[in-house]
Amino acid sequence: MKEYVLDEPLTIGFLKFLELFGTVRFLEQLRKPYFSFEKELFISIKGFVGDCNVEVRYKKEFQDLMADYFHLLLYYYDQGERGVSTLKEYEDSIREKMKIRLDPLPGNGT
Amino acid sequence: MNPEPQDAQPPLIYLNNAATTWPKPTEVLREVANCLRQPLYEPGRTTGNGSVDYPSAAREALAAFFHAGPFEHFIFTQNATDSLNLLIHGFAKKNGMPFHAITTELEHNSVLRPLTTLEQDGAIRLSIVPFTDTSVNLAALKMVICEDTRLVIMTHGSNVLGAVQDIRPIAEYLHANDIFFIVDGAQTAGHIPIDLLDIPVGAFVFTGHKALFGIPGIGGFFITEPDAIAITRQGGTGTDSQTLTHPFEMPMRFEAGTHNYPGIASLYAGIRFITSTGQDTIEKKNTDLTRSFIRELKDIQGITIYNENPDLPVVSFDITGIDNHEAGFILARAYNVITRTGLHCAPLVHERIDGGKGCIRASFSYFNTRDECRAAAEAIREVAESADKEISSD
Numbered sequence: 001m002k003e004y005v006l007d008e009p010l011t012i013g014f015l016k017f018l019e020l021f022g023t024v025r026f027l028e029q030l031r032k033p034y035f036s037f038e039k040e041l042f043i044s045i046k047g048f049v050g051d052c053n054v055e056v057r058y059k060k061e062f063q064d065l066m067a068d069y070f071h072l073l074l075y076y077y078d079q080g081e082r083g084v085s086t087l088k089e090y091e092d093s094i095r096e097k098m099k100i101r102l103d104p105l106p107g108n109g110t
Numbered sequence: 111m112n113p114e115p116q117d118a119q120p121p122l123i124y125l126n127n128a129a130t131t132w133p134k135p136t137e138v139l140r141e142v143a144n145c146l147r148q149p150l151y152e153p154g155r156t157t158g159n160g161s162v163d164y165p166s167a168a169r170e171a172l173a174a175f176f177h178a179g180p181f182e183h184f185i186f187t188q189n190a191t192d193s194l195n196l197l198i199h200g201f202a203k204k205n206g207m208p209f210h211a212i213t214t215e216l217e218h219n220s221v222l223r224p225l226t227t228l229e230q231d232g233a234i235r236l237s238i239v240p241f242t243d244t245s246v247n248l249a250a251l252k253m254v255i256c257e258d259t260r261l262v263i264m265t266h267g268s269n270v271l272g273a274v275q276d277i278r279p280i281a282e283y284l285h286a287n288d289i290f291f292i293v294d295g296a297q298t299a300g301h302i303p304i305d306l307l308d309i310p311v312g313a314f315v316f317t318g319h320k321a322l323f324g325i326p327g328i329g330g331f332f333i334t335e336p337d338a339i340a341i342t343r344q345g346g347t348g349t350d351s352q353t354l355t356h357p358f359e360m361p362m363r364f365e366a367g368t369h370n371y372p373g374i375a376s377l378y379a380g381i382r383f384i385t386s387t388g389q390d391t392i393e394k395k396n397t398d399l400t401r402s403f404i405r406e407l408k409d410i411q412g413i414t415i416y417n418e419n420p421d422l423p424v425v426s427f428d429i430t431g432i433d434n435h436e437a438g439f440i441l442a443r444a445y446n447v448i449t450r451t452g453l454h455c456a457p458l459v460h461e462r463i464d465g466g467k468g469c470i471r472a473s474f475s476y477f478n479t480r481d482e483c484r485a486a487a488e489a490i491r492e493v494a495e496s497a498d499k500e501i502s503s504d
Contacts, residue, residue: 029495030492031120031445031492032443053443
């Protein structure tokens with residue numbers, strides 16, 4: 001688990017971007033609107049819209065693969081439409097590496 | 111990004127007192143400062159005049175508080191976990207041969223993990239007695255006692271269910287049958303009157319940083335039969351320094367190295383605070399807070415309370431439709447209400463009450479107020495109602 005402090009507070013726009021990559025849960029009627037983002041095997045993020053702090057968790061076994069993923073989400077959000085396709089391609093390459101790690105059979109690239 | 115303006119942070123409501131009480135009484139903070147303001151008074155070692163002999167003062171205070179003696183049989187450790195490790199491993203080492211040990215489903219990992227380690231090493235066979243409703247009784251315990259049962263370890267109060275266990279009949283039975291009985295009083299010491307003259311335990315474990323109002327890093331145990339426990343720590347004691355073996359005298363037998371003087375001073379002051387305030391007064395206030403909080407929670411739809419009549423100021427509950435870690439995170443960050451979520455280091459209790467998924471625990475101390483209870487319950491209501499109206503992209 002890591003806690004990040006962002007340069008700018010989180011926005012609804014960023015949540016809509018996250019929805020393209022995983023499941024977003026949004027509880028907007030709280031004192032501060034809470035969200036969580038879950039992408040199975042990849043990452044989970046939780047925080048509040050309007051806050052600069054977010055809590056990010058990833059699976060221990062994929063920690064090295066995921067270390068940059070959160071930063072990439074932030075980076076490609078700023079890139080608009082083009083960022084979505086680039087990040088999806090990046091995700092595919094991460095999935096390949098995960099597959100090899102989960103099933104290290106001879107001839108499977110290990 | 112276009113942020114919405116953030117409201118000012120509401121005042122902190124600390125409901126994690128079963129883990130560590132906060133705030134500490136002013137008297138405790140003052141005593142810690144006093145302790146550190148002067149050179150330490152270390153009996154047996156070169157020391158100055160005018161300092162307080164905190165270890166002796168605290169041992170005497172503990173002996174009076176728990177109605178037990180001699181006061182040299184109160185041993186200082188880091189906390190309850192440290193005490194339990196010292197006692198459990200020390201008992202196994204002393205016993206030598208493999209034997210049968212018993213504990214209960216209500217235990218904390220500070221009991222379960224040392225016992226499991228011994229079991230895996232082949233030093234013991236372990237039976238775990240289930241609880242019924244919220245307690246473990248003597249009849250259930252008797253069912254698993256066998257010829258080579260040498261040790262029983264049991265909590266005095268569950269850190270999840272807040273249920274105080276009736277240890278007296280168990281202690282009497284075990285004492286009569288020559289079975290060493292260790293009671294984990296981490297959750298009860300300070301909260302309820304404990305008369306160790308009246309309960310024949312082998313050892314009673316306490317920690318300073320919970321209801322005794324000390325600072326983290328100080329705990330201990332009272333032992334009636336020191337010979338039952340092998341010495342597993344050796345070192346400097348300020349006595350018999352010419353011999354290379356560790357002294358057998360109490361309390362040095364189980365204490366090596368420099369004490370945690372600020373911690374001991376805090377424990378001493380914490381006990382004095384309880385005594386001067388009145389344990390009845392503290393207990394009554396905690397009970398009122400707990401009952402009023404439970405009443406508030408019962409009015410909220412989607413809340414499951416796991417024990418509606420706790421003996422200790424501990425309320426464990428679940429909010430339908432939201433993971434307990436998420437709920438705890440929201441309560442802390444959006445409402446400044448600090449609870450403790452998850453398994454509370456008591457996995458077997460949770461296995462029984464919630465299938466092992468964990469829950470939210472609110473726990474009170476003398477310094478909480480009715481207004482805080484109401485505000486916390488209101489925050490929980492908002493989380494529960496919001497969970498009911500969530501928007502998900504799934």
